[in-house]
Structures are given as C-alpha cells and as structure tokens.
Amino acid sequence: MEVRNASCTLDRFGLPQGKKVLKTVREYRETAYLYENPRTDNPLVYEVYTFTEAEDQKAGSLCWGLTILKPVYSAGECNMTKGHFHRNRECAEFYLCTKGQGLLLLMDESGKTWAEEMKPGSLHYIHGDHAHRSINTGNEDLWISACWPSDAGHDYAAVEEREFRYRVKKHGDEIIFEERNI
Numbered sequence: 001m002e003v004r005n006a007s008c009t010l011d012r013f014g015l016p017q018g019k020k021v022l023k024t025v026r027e028y029r030e031t032a033y034l035y036e037n038p039r040t041d042n043p044l045v046y047e048v049y050t051f052t053e054a055e056d057q058k059a060g061s062l063c064w065g066l067t068i069l070k071p072v073y074s075a076g077e078c079n080m081t082k083g084h085f086h087r088n089r090e091c092a093e094f095y096l097c098t099k100g101q102g103l104l105l106l107m108d109e110s111g112k113t114w115a116e117e118m119k120p121g122s123l124h125y126i127h128g129d130h131a132h133r134s135i136n137t138g139n140e141d142l143w144i145s146a147c148w149p150s151d152a153g154h155d156y157a158a159v160e161e162r163e164f165r166y167r168v169k170k171h172g173d174e175i176i177f178e179e180r181n182i
C-alpha cells in the first residue's frame, strides 16, 4: 500500500505548511473602521492560514484554518476580526482555541450578542445562523483553529450593517463590555 504525506503539516512553530495552504495577512488599515478610536499606525493585526483538499466549493467539502490574532489595542479596545455571518446560513463551524486568551463574540440575526471565553482547549460550536468575531483580550497572540464547510462563504456586509452590540475594551486587567448606541 502506498503511504502518502499529508498535504498540510504544522511546522515546529505550529504554522501550517503545504502547497495547498493559503496565507492571508490583515493589516490594521483594513480593520481600522471597526474601532471607536482608531490607531494612526498600521500594524499586522491577524493572519489566516487556510487549507482544503476540495477543488470546488460543493456542499459536503470542508476547509480548515488557523487564525492568529495579535495583541493590538486601539485606545484600550481589543483587537478583533472583521466578523461575519456565513453567506450560507445553514453552514456551522468549529473553533478550537489553542493559545492565548480571548472571547468569541456571537450574534443572532436579531442583533442579540453574547460571548464565549476562549482559552487553550476551548472548543466552540458556531451555529450556521450566528455571526462570529474573535477578540484577543490578552497580551500574547490568540490562536484559533477552525473547520467549516467549503460552501459557507463570508457575509461581512450583514455585520457592517448591524454591528455586534458590544465593544470589548481592557482597562488594566479588567475586560469591559461597552454597549453601542445602535
């Protein structure tokens, strides 16, 4: 029997390697609009590694990804991903936190918003009709490994139109949830 190498392996730093691994880097200027008091510099805010064996986005195919969210603060407001619903609201997703500390912000279609605590080993089931945003509340990188259906898609516009109800800030060691005026 032929034994093949996996198409994706994690290197000694835990970073995905392989021909089919795509790396996307987000700079602050792409997410500055999310913050109440944006910074004026342009640090790297998160990286997303994506891997799939599927050649198309047909139902039943899967994607795997790793998001690394940096500990970058904007006047005390914690670094966050853009956040999205899945275009296909039937597609759920798993998040597994492997490093760091943070929050998984979740929101239903009515705008109701809540959070789950992310810490190494926490596994999060995201229902298909819940918007999701990762937030780094710590002082080190936050690592989140994820698995989702290839045909899920990203609907960022719905979150831009109706934002998650809370901003997350840190004052000293205290995490503060600030309700938006919306």
Ligand code: PAN
Pocket (backbone or CB within 6 Å): 048, 065, 067, 081, 082, 083, 084, 093, 132, 133, 134, 146, 148, 152, 154
């Ligand atoms: C993740 C996210 C990733 C970056 O792979 O896409 O963490 O977050 P944004 O896409 O909101 O910027 C996922 O949830 N995929 O479905």
Ligand code: ZN
Pocket (backbone or CB within 6 Å): 084, 085, 086, 093, 132, 148
């Ligand atoms: Zn998603």
